[in-house]
Amino acid sequence: MGTEDALFVPTATMANLIAVMCHCQRRGAQLLLGREAHLHVYEHGGVAQVAGVHFQALPDLPDGTFDLDQLELTIREAHGSRYHPRPELICLENTHSSAGGRALPLAYLQQVRLLADRYGLQGLGAPAGAVLAGRREFVAEAWRVRKLLGGGMRQAGVLAAAARLGLEHAETTLRRDHDNARRFAQGVQELNSPLCSVNLTAVETNIVLVGVKGDWPSPTELCERMQAVSEEEVAETGHAVSVLLFPWSARSLRAVWHWNISAHDTELAKNKLDFVARKCQEKLALGLGTSPWSTGGD
Known part of the structure; x- marks a missing residue:
């Protein structure tokens, strides 16, 4: 992975915020996620305060997922509506901390991906660390948003070396x-x-x-x-x-x-x-x- 495909940021909270802002570039966009997700509970509502993105929290199931039928119903009710916030992003926490570190089943993730594609939403696996990775266009936008938020990182190669070591022995x-x-x-x-x-x-x-x-x-x-x-x-x-x-x-x-x-x-x-x-x-x-x-x- 070259520097064009990854971005190092000071904190995981900022990594989450940057990722959301890259996917939801219009104020008033709607973010769908679990009620007990870290992004919803433990980050001071940063995506609402800073990015102007509206939370729609769904009840979590014991395994860290949420009901797919309810998810689709929520999206369908708002899709094309003149009154509801426009849903643009689904965030899944994996592994899910509040569910005891549960790993979300691959089949569930695939169903959410298909649902997101059907309604033109983005699917974001919110990063748990302070590294964002993705296509060059996404990372280029993330660089811009990081500067907007005042974030900076020097000697990023040191962090990259630690990440590489962790991946090699993970x-x-x-x-x-x-x-x-x-x-x-x-x-x-x-x-x-x-x-x-x-x-x-x-x-x-x-x-x-x-x-x-x-x-x-x-x-x-x-x-x-x-x-x-x-x-x-x-x-x-x-x-x-x-x-x-x-x-x-x-x-x-x-x-x-x-x-x-x-x-x-x-x-x-x-x-x-x-x-x-x-x-x-x-x-x-x-x-x-x-x-x-x-x-x-x-």
Whole structure:
């Protein structure tokens, strides 16, 4: 890939915005996407604020897709209408973060592509990184839009070298990350804990969403306990392990694997969750778990 066919931008959010602006060049154009898509939820509505593009969010299905019949109905109602915003772009998040890193099925993507072609829409797989790639005409327009937004990137070859290295080793590292994530998810299931659970069928990539049951501990409290290290933990397990997790929702937390988390690290994380869950259960058995004073040291 030469420099004519790719554009490096400072952030993934700007990459998304530039891509949308290249496809939707008229203010008031309509963008169709999932309600829980990163572009819709976590980017301050940038495409509306900056590009003047109207969001039409469709309900997400558990696997990160949305209902194709509803998608076509939405497009058909607006197509050629004097009253509705004109739909011009469909954005799909793949893999879908809020669905637990689900990979969208190829057959689904092909159906969306056919639907987009039928109504003259663009199909955009919104990039998850800060690199845009495409035909030279698209990249030339992206360069123009990046300048409009004040974006710039110097020494882009350094970033390109990292991207090339990642692509050359992606098959091995991604498979390892996915295997480690699934091993952790299986470990959570094997714990059979009344405090946490996991849906193994939803674990497809390097993201695991762990469901948190009951009123206590909350996902935030559980994450804090997974990060903290106590003397009791070291004495009982022989390890001082700190695991960084993210409280994803009111009833779940998220774990993500990357290239420098090994199978051994994964095993330690699973054992840490076992330890934390057991200690929380002991507190609950003593009637201490829901007390305002119960979240201190173990």
